[in-house]
Amino acid sequence: MSTGVSTSTDKNIVDLSRSHRNKAVAKAVRTTRERLQSNGGIPQFESEMLGMHVSATLQAAAVMPIIVLMVTGIGTYITHQANLVMWSLLTLVVHAFNILLTRRAAAHSFSSENVVKWRRRLLAGQAAMGVCWAIFSLQSCSVCEGDAFIFYKGAVLLVVLSITAMSSMLLRQAVLFGFLPTVVALAYSAVGSREMLDIGMTAMFTTAHIFFIYITGRLYQTNVKLLSFQTEKDDLIAELEVAKSLSDEARRRAEEANLAKSRFLASMSHELRTPLNAILGFSEVMATEVLGPLNNPLYKEYSGDIHRSGQHLLDLINEILDLSRIEAGKYDLNEETVSLLELAEDCVGMVQLRAKAKNISIDEQFEPKLPSVWADEKAIRQVILNLLSNAIKFTPQNGEIRVKVGWTAGGGQYVSIRDNGPGIPEEEIPVVLSAFGQGSIAIKSAEQGTGLGLPIVQAILAKHGGEFKLKSKLREGTEVIAILPARRVLESLPAVTGTQAVEPRRRHFA
Numbered sequence: 262m263s264t265g266v267s268t269s270t271d272k273n274i275v276d277l278s279r280s281h282r283n284k285a286v287a288k289a290v291r292t293t294r295e296r297l298q299s300n301g302g303i304p305q306f307e308s309e310m311l312g313m314h315v316s317a318t319l320q321a322a323a324v325m326p327i328i329v330l331m332v333t334g335i336g337t338y339i340t341h342q343a344n345l346v347m348w349s350l351l352t353l354v355v356h357a358f359n360i361l362l363t364r365r366a367a368a369h370s371f372s373s374e375n376v377v378k379w380r381r382r383l384l385a386g387q388a389a390m391g392v393c394w395a396i397f398s399l400q401s402c403s404v405c406e407g408d409a410f411i412f413y414k415g416a417v418l419l420v421v422l423s424i425t426a427m428s429s430m431l432l433r434q435a436v437l438f439g440f441l442p443t444v445v446a447l448a449y450s451a452v453g454s455r456e457m458l459d460i461g462m463t464a465m466f467t468t469a470h471i472f473f474i475y476i477t478g479r480l481y482q483t484n485v486k487l488l489s490f491q492t493e494k495d496d497l498i499a500e501l502e503v504a505k506s507l508s509d510e511a512r513r514r515a516e517e518a519n520l521a522k523s524r525f526l527a528s529m530s531h532e533l534r535t536p537l538n539a540i541l542g543f544s545e546v547m548a549t550e551v552l553g554p555l556n557n558p559l560y561k562e563y564s565g566d567i568h569r570s571g572q573h574l575l576d577l578i579n580e581i582l583d584l585s586r587i588e589a590g591k592y593d594l595n596e597e598t599v600s601l602l603e604l605a606e607d608c609v610g611m612v613q614l615r616a617k618a619k620n621i622s623i624d625e626q627f628e629p630k631l632p633s634v635w636a637d638e639k640a641i642r643q644v645i646l647n648l649l650s651n652a653i654k655f656t657p658q659n660g661e662i663r664v665k666v667g668w669t670a671g672g673g674q675y676v677s678i679r680d681n682g683p684g685i686p687e688e689e690i691p692v693v694l695s696a697f698g699q700g701s702i703a704i705k706s707a708e709q710g711t712g713l714g715l716p717i718v719q720a721i722l723a724k725h726g727g728e729f730k731l732k733s734k735l736r737e738g739t740e741v742i743a744i745l746p747a748r749r750v751l752e753s754l755p756a757v758t759g760t761q762a763v764e765p766r767r768r769h770f771a
Contacts, residue, residue, distance in 0.1 A: 306488045308371035310481070311380060314431035315367045321428055322360050326353055328424065332397070332417050339410060340402040348400070352393040359386040383432055387425075387439040394421060395446035408458055415462045418443065419469055426473040430480045436473050444470055522585065537575050544568035580713040583643075587720040594637040594724055598751060601674050602631050604638065605666045608645040615653050621660045628667035634674055634749045640721045647714040648678045648741050655682040655739070672747035673727075679740040685733040694719065694731065718743065725749060 333349035363386075366379050398418060402410040422440055429435035444467050451459040546552060547564035555561050586592040609623055616623055652662045665677040685693055694715055718741075719729045726746050733739040 306485050307380070308373070308376045309488055310431050310433075310484065311366075311371050311376055311383075313484075314383070314429065314435075315363050317428065317431060318363045319360070319367060322363075324424070324428070325356050328421065329353060329356070336400070336413065336417075339405060339413060340400075341404060342402070344400060345397075348393070348396055351396070352390070355386075355389050355393050359383075359390060362386050380432070384434060384438045387429065387432070387435045388442065390425075391439040391442040394418065394440065395442035398443050398446045399450060411458055411462060415465065418466055422466070422469055422473060426477050430477040431484060433478075433481055436470070436477050440470050533578050534575065537571055537578070540571045541568060541575065544571060577713075580717060583717055584713055584720070587717070587724070592720070592724065594640065596635055596637055598633045599636045599638045599641060600631070600633050601641070601676065601745070602627055602666055604642055605645055605664060605676055608642060608649055609664060611646065612649045612653055615650075616662070619653065619656070619658050619660070621653060621656050621658075621662060624661065624663045626663060626665045626667075631666065631668070631674060633751045634745050635751055636725055636745060636749060637721075640724070644718045644721050644743050645676055645678075647718050648676070648743065651714060651741070652678050652680040652682070652739075656680040657682060669744055669747075672750065673745050674750060675742055675744045677740060677742045679738060681738040684735045684737050684739055685731075686735050687733075690731060690733065715741075 329349050329352050333345045336345040337343070362382060366383065369375070369379070371379065398414060400414065422436075425439055426436050429439065444463075447459075447463040447466055451463040544564045544567040547555070548561060548568055550561070555564075583592070605627065606625075609625060613623070649662075649664075656662055660681050662681075663677075663679045665675075665679075667675060669675050715729075715731070722729045722743055722745075726749070728744040728746075730742040730744070731739070732742075
């Protein structure tokens with residue numbers, strides 16, 4: 262009953278950490294992109310742009326009065342008239358009104374309901390300032406010689422147009438409404454005077470006005486895109502934080518489930534092995550007729566079947582326990598000085614009887630005088646026996662197995678076992694290397710295994726910092742290679758005279 266609950270919980274964890282999370286992230290990304298690509302993208306950022314314009318206007322509030330005073334001073338010096346003084350007072354009053362309006366706007370929070378109202382008020386203030394510059398464009402000088410005052414007015418208007426365009430680019434259509442009165446005034450003056458210089462200045466200022474309207478429009482769109490990218494980034498960060506929290510929770514629950522599994526296997530190992538040992542012992546006694554002959558020969562055959570099945574079950578339990586300890590990080594290495602040559606020879610001797618039963622020859626190709634390695638003897642023995650057992654299992658009658666032990670190119674040592682069996686299709690190699698994975702040939706074989714041998718081999722070699730390679734071609738056989746790194750190889754120092762004992766020196770390894 263508890264197993265069913267755990268399985269259901271695990272399924273929910275997988276759904277939360279993968280499927281549901283991916284759907285939520287994909288939906289958020291899709292919604293954000295649709296919003297940004299729609300034509301209604303500008304109104305959605307209108308309040309942010311208006312707030313940025315208000316902040317920039319208040320920070321640069323002192324710029325316009327300085328410009329007005331400079332224009333008034335230079336103009337009064339040129340014309341020797343007081344008309345510009347009156348104009349400057351009017352302009353400063355309008356500018357002060359605009360600053361007060363901007364401060365009032367800054368005190369309010371912009372929403373979708375009032376953003377249009379405040380934008381219209383700010384545009385009205387820009388238009389009022391444009392009327393002031395239109396009045397400036399209508400100023401004349403009766404005492405000035407030549408066309409100096411006209412050039413002065415044109416230069417002032419272009420400078421003010423460029424400064425206003427840069428400072429008001431975050432307010433849509435500010436340049437249009439701000440200097441449309443000036444364009445109208447210049448056109449009226451040019452039509453009335455019919456002077457080529459007035460017509461040329463009107464054409465030049467109108468062209469500049471159109472150009473700055475285009476530039477500010479592009480800059481506004483650029484700022485909208487930057488805001489949209491920032492919003493998309495914020496949305497994605499929020500989704501990633503949610504996904505990370507779900508993933509962390511799923512990982513925590515998975516770790517708890519894995520720990521519970523490991524505890525269950527550890528506690529059940531004794532309960533499972535104790536009755537199996539009794540079954541194996543009594544079945545062997547019955548099969549060998551230690552206590553006397555069995556009257557029915559069929560009973561002897563049955564007892565042999567019981568013994569083989571019990572041994573198979575015990576091997577399966579041992580492999581599952583080994584793999585669970587490795588996955589839980591509880592598999593500790595008992596490292597010591599080990600001779601890879603001697604281990605390989607012992608393992609070959611242990612499987613010789615099984616090989617002879619199938620008339621399989623085992624060819625040994627060992628490099629002489631290999632130094633010892635620093636490893637867990639029991640674990641390495643398990644690796645070689647697993648690989649040899651697999652080779653014998655899938656090698657046909659009268660086949661051949663070649664066992665090699667030697668140096669690697671990087672200074673390590675390896676054990677290579679090659680058979681001339683049916684081989685493994687290339688697409689099935691990842692399946693064979695996975696836990697409980699079996700290829701199609703293994704499934705059809707009469708000697709089916711558990712599918713845990715190669716994963717255990719990989720895990721043991723990984724604990725040693727080594728490497729496992731599997732090379733196979735269909736109908737050409739299979740070669741498996743277990744590699745120990747160079748840092749595991751021990752080096753012997755030459756003998757020294759005296760009473761000082763010299764122990765084998767080991768290369769440093771992590």
